[in-house]
Amino acid sequence: MMEAATARVAVLPAWRANLATIGAMMARARNELVRVPGAAIPGVLAPTIFFLGLNGVFGALTQLRGFSTGSYEAFIVPVSMLQGAGFTGAAAGVNLARDYEAGWVDRLLVSPAPRWVILAGTVLAASARALIPATFVFSIALLLGAGFPGIDGLVICFAMVAAMAAVAACWGSFLALRFKSQSAAPLMQSGMMALVLLTPAYAPIALLQGWLRKVAEVNPVTDVIEAARQGFVGSVNWADTWPGLLALAGLLLVLGGLALREMRRTAQ
Amino acid sequence: MSAIAVNARVVAALGMRSIRQTFRRPQLIAPIIVFPTLLLAIQTGGAGGAVELPGFPPVQSFLQFMLAGAMMQSLMLAGNSGGIALAVDIEMGFTDRLFTAPIPRFAIVLGRLAGTAALGLFASCWFLAIGLIFGAHIEGGVAGALLAMALVTTAALAVGGIGAAIALRTGSASVVQGLFPLVLVVLFLSTAFFPQELMIEPAKTIAEYNPLSFVVEGVREPIIAGINAGDTAAAVATIAGIFALGLVLSGRALRHRLRSG
Numbered sequence: 123m124m125e126a127a128t129a130r131v132a133v134l135p136a137w138r139a140n141l142a143t144i145g146a147m148m149a150r151a152r153n154e155l156v157r158v159p160g161a162a163i164p165g166v167l168a169p170t171i172f173f174l175g176l177n178g179v180f181g182a183l184t185q186l187r188g189f190s191t192g193s194y195e196a197f198i199v200p201v202s203m204l205q206g207a208g209f210t211g212a213a214a215g216v217n218l219a220r221d222y223e224a225g226w227v228d229r230l231l232v233s234p235a236p237r238w239v240i241l242a243g244t245v246l247a248a249s250a251r252a253l254i255p256a257t258f259v260f261s262i263a264l265l266l267g268a269g270f271p272g273i274d275g276l277v278i279c280f281a282m283v284a285a286m287a288a289v290a291a292c293w294g295s296f297l298a299l300r301f302k303s304q305s306a307a308p309l310m311q312s313g314m315m316a317l318v319l320l321t322p323a324y325a326p327i328a329l330l331q332g333w334l335r336k337v338a339e340v341n342p343v344t345d346v347i348e349a350a351r352q353g354f355v356g357s358v359n360w361a362d363t364w365p366g367l368l369a370l371a372g373l374l375l376v377l378g379g380l381a382l383r384e385m386r387r388t389a390q
Numbered sequence: 391m392s393a394i395a396v397n398a399r400v401v402a403a404l405g406m407r408s409i410r411q412t413f414r415r416p417q418l419i420a421p422i423i424v425f426p427t428l429l430l431a432i433q434t435g436g437a438g439g440a441v442e443l444p445g446f447p448p449v450q451s452f453l454q455f456m457l458a459g460a461m462m463q464s465l466m467l468a469g470n471s472g473g474i475a476l477a478v479d480i481e482m483g484f485t486d487r488l489f490t491a492p493i494p495r496f497a498i499v500l501g502r503l504a505g506t507a508a509l510g511l512f513a514s515c516w517f518l519a520i521g522l523i524f525g526a527h528i529e530g531g532v533a534g535a536l537l538a539m540a541l542v543t544t545a546a547l548a549v550g551g552i553g554a555a556i557a558l559r560t561g562s563a564s565v566v567q568g569l570f571p572l573v574l575v576v577l578f579l580s581t582a583f584f585p586q587e588l589m590i591e592p593a594k595t596i597a598e599y600n601p602l603s604f605v606v607e608g609v610r611e612p613i614i615a616g617i618n619a620g621d622t623a624a625a626v627a628t629i630a631g632i633f634a635l636g637l638v639l640s641g642r643a644l645r646h647r648l649r650s651g
Contacts, residue, residue, distance in 0.1 A: 168574075171571050171575055174578070175574065175578030175579075175593075176578075178578060178589055178592075179593060180437050182440070182443055182589070182590065183439070185444075305415065309420075311420075312420060312424055315425070315428060316428055319429075320432060324432070324433065325439060330435055330436060334432070
């Protein structure tokens with residue numbers, strides 16, 4: 123498939139060739155999913171279990187003074203969707219490490235495709251794939267009684283999920299190319315888990331313990347969570363949206379840059 | 391050397407191998423120590439205000455309450471990781487080589503379980519140390535801490551038996567690894583992370599009858615209140631039950647594996 127794409131792109135202008143390569147890499151990721159559907163199950167199960175578990179266990183927290191909503195399902199569902207995005211993005215890193223161990227990455231790196239195109243293919247595939255667990259968790263939440271966040275709230279939430287998966291895939295790719303081994307998987311997963319959960323994930327920021335409040339205040343993902351959550355717990359507004367977009371852009375810039383640097387080093 | 395001494399040496403050697411294997415592979419140690427520590431920190435910081443809820447048992451802090459939950463999570467994942475490692479041994483042919491060695495078959499399983507129990511002991515020490523460092527009191531004193539450690543160690547041994555049985559039966563690391571979400575479900579549907587009275591239905595009712603809840607309460611009582619004979623007896627009985635079940639299942643799976651080759 124990649125060879126065919128390479129032959130086709132040889133006669134195309136550079137930008138179209140790059141798009142075709144990204145498309146081929148995304149198609150490869152889609153084929154993995156179609157051919158081994160079971161591989162997607164852990165990525166869907168983990169955030170669903172966390173959503174149901176946290177809801178059953180910590181649901182009574184809404185009785186605390188200062189809690190912004192009476193529905194813990196509504197409060198926690200964007201967190202679980204972003205957690206799913208984190209797991210999916212980290213899995214893209216694990217897959218890249220597996221591809222490296224199998225020699226596939228070496229073949230990609232000797233192809234004429236620019237490094238950023240190879241990275242973009244991996245990252246965009248993770249973004250698209252993250253919509254599967256997010257949709258599943260969202261459906262379960264609706265069944266359990268979490269209110270519909272409105273079309274605008276839903277679009278913002280899913281956009282945050284897709285971008286968060288891209289951030290996680292950049293992080294996973296960076297570690298995969300750094301350690302060149304699937305053994306780095308726990309680092310990929312725990313890094314994303316920490317980034318998503320060291321935020322007002324379980325309770326509003328005013329109710330967090332001192333140290334976690336301080337960490338959450340400087341953690342850029344706090345803005346992402348607040349942006350994704352706004353439709354579920356209140357109304358959608360630009361003031362809660364742009365900090366999330368800015369945080370994601372910053373994270374993508376930093377982690378994408380690191381992944382790209384590691385890819386160039388690997389090629390050398 | 392007597393037969394018992396020889397068997398003890400085999401169990402000790404295989405147990406040491408199992409511990410070394412866990413500490414050398416990040417994939418095995420991360421779920422036992424890294425993830426539960428991370429979740430303990432996040433849940434304590436995120437849901438710490440829960441101690442103010444009406445009906446929450448009197449505790450010094452939410453961290454003190456959560457220590458037992460973190461230990462349970464760690465020991466459950468230690469049992470799962472032990473099963474994965476045993477399945478990898480089967481896949482790689484190492485277990486077949488052990489079967490041909492002049493050692494009793496039960497020593498092979500016991501060696502793996504000894505390693506899992508040692509990891510349970512390590513986890514209990516790790517989380518008690520974290521609790522003490524961050525200001526949690528152990529209300530039961532030294533005796534309470536020792537009791538909690540003993541219960542966590544034996545519970546790891548018991549849960550490890552179930553993991554070993556599944557590994558021996560299936561011989562597939564991916565199948566045992568696939569149980570990871572199930573471990574999380576069992577944990578969430580117990581009193582590991584929150585008092586049963588404050589949980590939401592249906593988790594509340596399930597937690598009341600979940601055997602793991604009895605073990606959690608047995609480990610938690612010496613930490614938050616002091617040694618309670620009733621809770622300790624319930625925990626010991628539950629652990630004994632899980633251990634017996636694991637032993638029977640492992641024995642059957644081992645016989646099946648030897649028959650089918």
